[in-house]
Amino acid sequence: MQTSFEDKVQALRTNGQPFAIATVVRTVDATSAKPGAKALILPDGTIAEGWVGGGCARGAITRAAIAALGDGQPRFVSLRPEELLDVEGRTHGEERNGVRFARSRCPSKGSMDVFVEPVTPPPDLVVCGESPVALALCALSSRLGMRRTLCAPGLPAGKTPAVDRLLDDFAFDTQAGTECHIVIATQGKGDEAALRAAIAAGAATIAFVGSRRKFAALGERLLAEGIARADIDRVKSPAGLDISAITPDEIALSILAEIIAQRRGRQRLDQAAGLSP
Structure with missing residues (x-):
């Protein structure tokens, strides 16, 4: 899969197409994706290659990728179960110190931090x-x-x-x-x-x-x-x-x-x- 991922990245670069790379950098408790997992996301939110979790995480990550490609700035998304957000006094969609918090509805109740990096073609x-x-x-x-x-x-x-x-x-x-x-x-x-x-x-x-x-x-x-x-x-x-x-x-x-x-x-x-x- 790594070779396929790298080949896809190279193909998009060669064609001058923008894309984002989402990387799982930290997990707490049970999560389907583990640190190091990556996904290549296109401007319309399509995951072209890779995997960073199921539907309970995918929506927040693809939205972050679309926003990152819109302004060229990376995003750091922290997906946490709603109960944990409440305990910490945070809300879904809130951003603090460059970290955007999102609600995870995964039954496992695990948390996951994801770095989303836009890759735009040079001018x-x-x-x-x-x-x-x-x-x-x-x-x-x-x-x-x-x-x-x-x-x-x-x-x-x-x-x-x-x-x-x-x-x-x-x-x-x-x-x-x-x-x-x-x-x-x-x-x-x-x-x-x-x-x-x-x-x-x-x-x-x-x-x-x-x-x-x-x-x-x-x-x-x-x-x-x-x-x-x-x-x-x-x-x-x-x-x-x-x-x-x-x-x-x-x-x-x-x-x-x-x-x-x-x-x-x-x-x-x-x-x-x-x-x-």
């Missing part, structure tokens, strides 16, 4: 173009934990950087549920085609490397061809934070810094809103 960075800025983006992003795609039609083999995926056109796709950041660094070679593809992809952010005047002209052309103004307004141009960047590496750095600031800023807002602990 996608899609770079369009073969310009010096595009190539610098691919190089500088190598240690940021992103899956990198370079869309560079006609790029000579000798100029190909180390990326996860290389496309010879702008027909990239974004997977549902995956955070995606698109940077258009075509700089005169396929600007409009790349913009069209980026807007259609529904990415978390779209940035255009170029002057405000150039982007305004492109935007007007796209608007005349039926693309909604709201979609065009989603594109950030010029791309990057204003750090007075001049060289391709400096411009690439400013763009990556902006992406990081946006990602972490959203996480802080979620925490402030109580969406994550």
Whole structure:
């Protein structure tokens, strides 16, 4: 079973699919699942592999997995019989010090603590173009934990950087549920085609490397061809934070810094809103 579990985990990782791993870390008295038992849980609550107990425990654990995948934060669930919750002055659904308590209706009256860890695919960075800025983006992003795609039609083999995926056109796709950041660094070679593809992809952010005047002209052309103004307004141009960047590496750095600031800023807002602990 261990090999099957690991194979399933690897397959989901390879396909870029989110999942959660629930691990029993402690039991008291009689329980069907023992410490070390694991289950692989999908975003809809389906247990794809493994086992962490019967129906009296499964509901609370799958709910915790769905919540963990929703905000990217792990959960610690303590399942206890109702009598024990009453004695300890705790209630079903209450959370204290990062532990969420849940009622167990198992006839055995045992208790079980379960750690639920979300595993979400890394964000996608899609770079369009073969310009010096595009190539610098691919190089500088190598240690940021992103899956990198370079869309560079006609790029000579000798100029190909180390990326996860290389496309010879702008027909990239974004997977549902995956955070995606698109940077258009075509700089005169396929600007409009790349913009069209980026807007259609529904990415978390779209940035255009170029002057405000150039982007305004492109935007007007796209608007005349039926693309909604709201979609065009989603594109950030010029791309990057204003750090007075001049060289391709400096411009690439400013763009990556902006992406990081946006990602972490959203996480802080979620925490402030109580969406994550």
